[in-house]
Amino acid sequence: xxxxxxxxxxxxLGSVYAIIALGYTMVYGIAKMLNFAHGDVIMIGAYxxxxxxxxxxxxxxxxxLIAVLLCTVLGILIERFAYKPLRKASSLSVLxxxxxxxxxxxxxxxxxxxxxxxxxxxxxxxxxxxLFDGQLTLSYKTLLTIIVCILIMILLTIFVNKTKTGKxxxxxxxxxxxxQLMGINVDNTISITFxxxxxxxxxxxxxxxxxxxxxxPTLGSMPGIxxxxxxxxxxxxSIPGAFVGGLLLGIIETLTKAYLSTQLSDxxxxxxxxxxxxxxxxxxxxxxxxxxx
Amino acid sequence: xxxLEVNDxxxxxxxxxxxxxxxxxxxxxxxxxxxxxxxxxxxxxLKTISGLLRSNTGSIVFDGKDxxxxxxxxxxxxxxxxxxxxxxxxxxxxxxENLEMGAYSQPDTTIKKNLEMVxxxxxxxxxxxxxxAGTLSGGEQQMLAMxxxxxxxxxxxxxxxxxxxxxPILVDEIFDIIKTLNRDGTTILLVEQNAQKAxxxxxxxYVLETGRIVxxxxxxxxxxxxxxxxxxxxx
Ligand SMILES: Nc1ncnc2c1ncn2[C@@H]1O[C@H](COP(=O)(O)OP(=O)(O)OP(=O)(O)O)[C@@H](O)[C@H]1O
Ligand SMILES: [Mg+2]
Numbered sequence: 001x002x003x004x005x006x007x008x009x010x011x012x013l014g015s016v017y018a019i020i021a022l023g024y025t026m027v028y029g030i031a032k033m034l035n036f037a038h039g040d041v042i043m044i045g046a047y048x049x050x051x052x053x054x055x056x057x058x059x060x061x062x063x064x065l066i067a068v069l070l071c072t073v074l075g076i077l078i079e080r081f082a083y084k085p086l087r088k089a090s091s092l093s094v095l096x097x098x099x100x101x102x103x104x105x106x107x108x109x110x111x112x113x114x115x116x117x118x119x120x121x122x123x124x125x126x127x128x129x130x131l132f133d134g135q136l137t138l139s140y141k142t143l144l145t146i147i148v149c150i151l152i153m154i155l156l157t158i159f160v161n162k163t164k165t166g167k168x169x170x171x172x173x174x175x176x177x178x179x180q181l182m183g184i185n186v187d188n189t190i191s192i193t194f195x196x197x198x199x200x201x202x203x204x205x206x207x208x209x210x211x212x213x214x215x216x217p218t219l220g221s222m223p224g225i226x227x228x229x230x231x232x233x234x235x236x237x238s239i240p241g242a243f244v245g246g247l248l249l250g251i252i253e254t255l256t257k258a259y260l261s262t263q264l265s266d267x268x269x270x271x272x273x274x275x276x277x278x279x280x281x282x283x284x285x286x287x288x289x290x291x292x293x
Numbered sequence: 294x295x296x297l298e299v300n301d302x303x304x305x306x307x308x309x310x311x312x313x314x315x316x317x318x319x320x321x322x323x324x325x326x327x328x329x330x331x332x333x334x335x336x337x338x339l340k341t342i343s344g345l346l347r348s349n350t351g352s353i354v355f356d357g358k359d360x361x362x363x364x365x366x367x368x369x370x371x372x373x374x375x376x377x378x379x380x381x382x383x384x385x386x387x388x389x390e391n392l393e394m395g396a397y398s399q400p401d402t403t404i405k406k407n408l409e410m411v412x413x414x415x416x417x418x419x420x421x422x423x424x425x426a427g428t429l430s431g432g433e434q435q436m437l438a439m440x441x442x443x444x445x446x447x448x449x450x451x452x453x454x455x456x457x458x459x460x461p462i463l464v465d466e467i468f469d470i471i472k473t474l475n476r477d478g479t480t481i482l483l484v485e486q487n488a489q490k491a492x493x494x495x496x497x498x499y500v501l502e503t504g505r506i507v508x509x510x511x512x513x514x515x516x517x518x519x520x521x522x523x524x525x526x527x528x
Binding site: 164167168170171174175177178179180181182183184185186 | 343344345364365366367369370374375377381382383384385386390393394395397398441442445
């Protein structure tokens with residue numbers, strides 16, 4: 001039973017990774033770049049929700065909504081001013097810029113919000129429920145996180161496969177020139193992708209802060225790197241890959257902490273990534289496309 | 294007035310002067326061929342017309358409107374569609390989704406009608422509409438690329454080497470389709486390695502050499518032209 005409880009808690013953690021990983025993977029899919037500032041958008045989302053709740057005393061729902069909207073706008077602005085001018089530059093320049101944006105956001109947050117840790121208010125009492133005659137105890141938060149993640153995955157899958165904009169996104173990620181010839185505005189589509197990924201980052205921020213309530217301007221770094229790992233693990237560019245990669249990473253991390261070593265858990269997580277990439281360079285669900293001539 | 298008028302365009306790739314003062318015109322209802330050796334600049338010209346590349350001189354007038362500064366994604370709305378060299382279909386989307394993307398510029402109501410029209414011309418695509426496009430055979434992919442371009446109901450269709458890599462029977466099939474399309478009212482600007490077949494169905498042809506138009510004449514005349522025979526028709 002202990003194992004089952006670790007497994008489900010791992011899925012909870014993994015769900016947050018998965019939601020963050022979606023941002024990396026969608027942006028990579030379309031802009032072919034690693035948006036290293038994505039983790040810091042999470043951090044901005046956390047501070048926004050925090051101030052909405054504590055200073056402005058908005059309701060939980062309004063606060064989350066404002067955080068989502070603000071991060072969406074932030075994502076669009078980052079793309080517009082930092083990455084768009086580099087559309088034709090080498091990927092190294094883009095990577096360095098992304099790291100620069102990341103530091104910029106962290107330092108900005110340090111100036112605006114200070115470096116002292118903040119404590120996120122309780123959104124949900126830490127209530128738990130028991131199954132199997134009390135042998136398995138789970139928290140509602142974990143359950144909520146998993147449900148939110150699954151909902152997001154379902155909605156996103158429908159969006160990408162069924163709507164005109166979603167299909168245009170996929171078309172752009174496969175061939176930008178051909179997409180333009182179809183009449184698809186590639187710049188707008190890239191903006192929409194950044195907006196979506198950043199909006200999801202805000203949701204991840206709230207879920208993260210519900211579990212780990214203390215946070216600082218570097219909040220986004222570690223989950224960002226883990227989620228990026230999850231995206232690569234699942235196959236960068238693949239939406240189901242982000243989901244599977246995120247969940248697996250969360251489960252591996254939690255089980256490692258429980259059974260092997262708390263200190264080494266991160267090292268083991270990254271080792272698993274390296275092994276998977278050695279065996280399958282495209283990640284678990286990554287696609288290799290064979291061009292037919 | 295011609296449907297498409299290319300006036301004095303110059304295109305550079307960095308410092309490479311790929312297209313040198315090229316001018317030509319396509320009248321409504323014609324099939325026009327651009328022929329030339331590898332690297333002559335045929336694809337570059339088509340990409341410039343459809344807005345993927347820019348000329349820093351001259352003008353490109355389509356249907357009475359200068360489109361030389363119109364962004365690439367707006368041009369298909371005006372009735373000009375291009376079928377790229379190398380097919381460039383969306384590999385990971387289904388056949389049907391590829392065709393839907395072809396009609397991205399169209400209102401929903403016309404998509405169904407156009408889809409039927411494309412399926413009628415390419416029954417094979419109908420059978421395989423749920424298949425992932427990347428798993429189609431080369432010939433089927435070419436049909437899909439053409440079908441996708443037709444989905445926008447263009448006034449003019451730019452075709453870049455539609456017969457590339459196809460078996461002789463399929464090549465004939467593709468040329469038949471081009472003729473039928475043209476007969477049904479679509480103006481065609483065709484780029485082909487298969488100069489023999491292209492010139493046979495062509496009203497007028499232009500011969501391109503290292504970025505410059507060196508000759509233009511009726512299709513039949515070019516077929517009989519000694520220089521053209523030597524260079525492009527294998528003697
Ligand atoms: N992206 C590019 N960068 C630099 N040079 C290019 C680029 N694309 C094409 N060129 C050059 O421009 C010239 C014209 O190329 P283009 O593709 O238009 O030729 P083409 O007539 O279509 O040839 P083919 O029959 O082989 O398709 C060639 O010399 C080519 O090397
Ligand atoms: Mg070419």
